[in-house]
Amino acid sequence: LTRLEVPAPAAQPISRPRLRAGVVGLGRQAVEDHLPALSLSHNAYLAAVCDTDPSKAAIAESYNVPFYDSVDLMLLEQELDFAVVTAPHAAHLAIVESAINARVHVLKEKPFAISLDDARRIARLALAADVRVMTTLQRRFNPIYNAFEQLLPMIGRPYFIDAAYTTVVDEPHAGWRGRRVTAGGGCLLDMGYHLVDLLIWYFGLPDAVSAVTSASATETIGEVEDTASVQLMYRDGPHGMIVVSRRFPPKRERFIVLGTDGVLQVERGRLRRFNNSGAVTEELYRRFGWPSAFVSQVEYFCAVIRGERPNIGSPNHQLAHVATIESCYESAVTGRFVAPASKLEVDDCVQTCTPWWRTDPGRQSK
Ligand SMILES: NC(=O)c1ccc[n+]([C@@H]2O[C@H](COP(=O)([O-])OP(=O)(O)OC[C@H]3O[C@@H](n4cnc5c(N)ncnc54)[C@H](O)[C@@H]3O)[C@@H](O)[C@H]2O)c1
Numbered sequence: 157l158t159r160l161e162v163p164a165p166a167a168q169p170i171s172r173p174r175l176r177a178g179v180v181g182l183g184r185q186a187v188e189d190h191l192p193a194l195s196l197s198h199n200a201y202l203a204a205v206c207d208t209d210p211s212k213a214a215i216a217e218s219y220n221v222p223f224y225d226s227v228d229l230m231l232l233e234q235e236l237d238f239a240v241v242t243a244p245h246a247a248h249l250a251i252v253e254s255a256i257n258a259r260v261h262v263l264k265e266k267p268f269a270i271s272l273d274d275a276r277r278i279a280r281l282a283l284a285a286d287v288r289v290m291t292t293l294q295r296r297f298n299p300i301y302n303a304f305e306q307l308l309p310m311i312g313r314p315y316f317i318d319a320a321y322t323t324v325v326d327e328p329h330a331g332w333r334g335r336r337v338t339a340g341g342g343c344l345l346d347m348g349y350h351l352v353d354l355l356i357w358y359f360g361l362p363d364a365v366s367a368v369t370s371a372s373a374t375e376t377i378g379e380v381e382d383t384a385s386v387q388l389m390y391r392d393g394p395h396g397m398i399v400v401s402r403r404f405p406p407k408r409e410r411f412i413v414l415g416t417d418g419v420l421q422v423e424r425g426r427l428r429r430f431n432n433s434g435a436v437t438e439e440l441y442r443r444f445g446w447p448s449a450f451v452s453q454v455e456y457f458c459a460v461i462r463g464e465r466p467n468i469g470s471p472n473h474q475l476a477h478v479a480t481i482e483s484c485y486e487s488a489v490t491g492r493f494v495a496p497a498s499k500l501e502v503d504d505c506v507q508t509c510t511p512w513w514r515t516d517p518g519r520q521s522k
Pocket of ligand 1: 180181182183184185186206207208209212227241242243244245247251265266267292293294332346
């Protein structure tokens with residue numbers, strides 16, 4: 157027998173230096189998700205934190221890292237590899253610009269931007285500086301939502317989408333989320349961004365959207381919407397509805413697609429496929445999974461920075477999301493359907509999938 161010559165694997169360091177991360181904005185999202193995720197990461201560690209509110213210095217103490225009330229000073233002193241941006245929406249642009257100017261990569265909370273102009277600006281700056289910017293959308297790191305994509309072909313040709321993300325907040329118009337100047341928009345831009353991401357992930361850019369919004373869930377009328385309903389349609393494909401509300405108890409999330417051969421439904425932690433008689437044909441649970449989705453997200457971003465993974469939340473991907481939301485807001489004012497594609501310019505480098513029923517029109521159903 158001739159021994160097969162197996163080439164020796166390229167020398168790989170057993171462990172690589174972990175990347176230095178700084179978190180900007182120490183509110184609920186940072187405390188509940190991003191700081192714990194960094195503590196559990198094998199590829200990154202928390203080096204410093206920043207918040208404009210000095211009372212948040214206690215958080216720095218509990219993690220034993222330096223606290224800054226200025227992002228520019230933190231970037232100057234800390235030699236960070238990346239910044240995690242979890243501040244109010246309207247503050248994102250200036251923070252991201254500072255990081256890009258300092259050649260520091262950015263893992264930023266949704267929304268990618270509060271307007272297409274801001275989105276284009278970040279995309280341009282990041283490209284010019286060769287800096288990775290990734291928007292955090294944790295459903296992409298939850299196997300339930302990945303399985304949804306894998307199972308979509310099982311239900312044949314999709315014809316209807318029913319999506320909702322609702323919660324209940326005592327005072328939906330209080331705090332920075334209640335003001336246009338700090339939030340950039342209401343529940344549609346905030347929670348709705350997650351549903352728009354699922355829509356674009358599974359089906360690509362919708363061909364037309366029409367939205368109705370209201371800010372009247374409490375006695376005091378709000379400045380930005382607390383409730384929104386969006387009608388959407390794909391040419392030759394499904395049409396459907398998205399409902400988002402900050403005042404619609406109990407807290408719920410669902411994304412349902414009706415197809416010629418059945419129904420696929422994802423709720424928090426559970427995926428089910430039904431046949432056309434309504435019987436469950438497949439079921440998948442994922443309990444207690446959100447914390448690990450945030451860890452996976454950090455690990456993935458480290459791989460993006462190292463050039464080992466594609467940036468699935470890049471500015472080019474997010475232009476489609478911002479165009480869709482901006483179209484909804486325009487429609488809420490004009491009362492007309494708006495085509496998100498009409499918001500995009502020829503110079504925009506947009507990455508989004510083409511719905512399979514357009515690339516493979518012969519595949520009607522099983
Ligand atoms: N992915 C998700 O599921 C999810 C959930 C909740 C919030 N978020 C996002 O996280 C971000 C923050 O939301 P939150 O609920 O944590 O808000 P929050 O109000 O709890 O916290 C915001 C923090 O940012 C600080 N801050 C304000 N301006 C700043 C600036 N210029 N520089 C540094 N810090 C500043 C505030 O002092 C506050 O501590 C938003 O983008 C929001 O959409 C995402």
